[in-house]
Amino acid sequence: MSDPSTYTPPPVWTWNKDSGGKFASINRPVSGPTHEKELPVGAHPLQLYSLGTPNGVKVTLMLEELLALGHQGAEYDAWLININEGAQFGSGFVEINPNSKIPALLDRSGEQPIRVFESGAILIYLAEKFDAFLPKSGAARAECLSWLFWQMGSAPFLGGGFGHFYAYAPQKIEYAIDRYAMEVKRQLDVLDQRLAQSRYVAGDHYTIADIAIWPWYGTLAQGQLYGAGEFLQVQGYKHVQRWTNEVADRPATKRGRMVNRAWGEPASQLRERHDAGDFETKTQDKIG
Numbered sequence: 001m002s003d004p005s006t007y008t009p010p011p012v013w014t015w016n017k018d019s020g021g022k023f024a025s026i027n028r029p030v031s032g033p034t035h036e037k038e039l040p041v042g043a044h045p046l047q048l049y050s051l052g053t054p055n056g057v058k059v060t061l062m063l064e065e066l067l068a069l070g071h072q073g074a075e076y077d078a079w080l081i082n083i084n085e086g087a088q089f090g091s092g093f094v095e096i097n098p099n100s101k102i103p104a105l106l107d108r109s110g111e112q113p114i115r116v117f118e119s120g121a122i123l124i125y126l127a128e129k130f131d132a133f134l135p136k137s138g139a140a141r142a143e144c145l146s147w148l149f150w151q152m153g154s155a156p157f158l159g160g161g162f163g164h165f166y167a168y169a170p171q172k173i174e175y176a177i178d179r180y181a182m183e184v185k186r187q188l189d190v191l192d193q194r195l196a197q198s199r200y201v202a203g204d205h206y207t208i209a210d211i212a213i214w215p216w217y218g219t220l221a222q223g224q225l226y227g228a229g230e231f232l233q234v235q236g237y238k239h240v241q242r243w244t245n246e247v248a249d250r251p252a253t254k255r256g257r258m259v260n261r262a263w264g265e266p267a268s269q270l271r272e273r274h275d276a277g278d279f280e281t282k283t284q285d286k287i288g
Contacts, residue, residue, distance in 0.1 A: 022168045026086050031100065037090030042077030042274050045109035049079050049093060050102045052261035054159070054215035054225070055119045059103045060273075061211050061256035062126050062133070067276065068252045071130045073109065078259045078273040120152045123208040133208045144202040147194075147209035151216065157183045158216055167226040181232065184220075188237050191217055195239035210247060215257070218244035255279055 015029050041047055046063070050056035066074035081087045081102050088100045097104040097117035105122050107114040107129075116125045124145075127134035135141040162180035165173060191213070194201060202209040216225070221237060221244045223229025235241065247253055258270040258279065270278060 022170075023084075026083065026089075031094075031098065032089075033091040033094045034086060034089040035091070037087070037092055039090070039092035039096070039106075040077075040079055041108075042079075044075045044077050044274075045073065045107060046076035047079070047106040047108060048076050048260075049081050049096065049104045049106075050260045051081050051083055052257065052259060053083075053102065054219065055101075055155070056103045056260055057215040057257050058119045058212050059105065059122050059126075060259040061215065061253055062123055062208065064252035064256040064259075065206075065211065065250075066126065066130050066132060069130075069132060071132065074126070074130060075276075076273070080260050080262060080271050082262065118152075120148055120212060123148065123212055127208050133206065133211065135202075135205075135207070140203060144207045144209050147201045148212050150190075151209070151212045154187050155216055157187065158220070162228070163226050166228055166231070185232060188217065188221075188232070188234070188240060192237040192239045195243045200243070206247075206250075210243075214244065214247045214253070218247055222248070 018024060039047075039049060048059060048063070050059060052060075060078060063074050063076050081093060081104075083102060087093065088097075088102060093104060094100055096106055096115045099117065101117070103117075103119055103122060105116040105125070107116065107125075116122045124134065135144055157180060162177070162184045165176040165180060169176070191201070198204060200206050200210050201213055217240065219225045220228065220232070221234045221240045223234060229235070258268055259273045260271065261269045262271055263269070270282060272278075272282075
């Protein structure tokens with residue numbers, strides 16, 4: 001690998017299959033399936049194909065919140081898509097999400113299945129389907145959607161930028177880490193100043209804005225994302241700390257963050273979820 005201090009970009013970029021660090025085996029500059037693989041289908045109308053990363057957790061938090069409100073139509077099957085093994089490039093998954101990223105949702109409740117991909121789109125789809133966690137109109141709706149898309153726009157800086165160069169890149173590049181750490185801290189300050197004004201991100205009520213932001217910035221503030229809490233001095237954002245602890249204490253958050261989780265303490269993992277009772281009977285420690 002080239003020394004970053006002496007590297008000069010070539011006139012035409014070519015793909016080096018050995019580049020990419022930890023994810024070199026699944027990163028590639030072309031789209032489409034790499035193998036034939038049908039997706040499993042469970043008994044419920046909503047079929048979720050995902051992994052318990054921050055983007056995947058957004059959707060399971062939402063579904064568990066809907067169920068907590070009594071929306072029985074939000075019952076779902078959650079199937080594990082192991083992105084480290086390239087499962088997102090199976091033909092069945094690519095049919096639902098041509099971008100080959102988790103999460104992907106298939107709603108089979110109508111005459112024809114409806115596919116929804118991109119986590120923000122899934123949150124809006126579910127919020128409108130069940131009339132929950134998204135104001136109907138006016139300033140409240142605009143505020144909620146603005147913060148939702150703030151998260152969608154900022155996640156590449158936190159995940160693909162800071163997270164990659166700080167935690168996963170094969171070389172620690174000072175310029176890259178400094179550049180993205182500065183941006184992540186600016187975003188934390190944006191969020192902290194907002195939460196100094198209101199209980200939740202979009203106002204007085206819990207919405208899909210909180211559901212989208214918490215798996216990224218809430219877990220970062222708890223020191224659970226990339227092990228970067230001390231590096232970024234997250235404890236200094238006192239309003240973010242207040243908010244992240246409140247959201248973490250919600251029963252739906254505790255359940256949703258377990259779904260499709262395939263790492264950590266066995267008791268924190270529910271690799272697949274097909275029924276509410278699975279939280280008691282199918283966590284990995286009980287299987288053992």
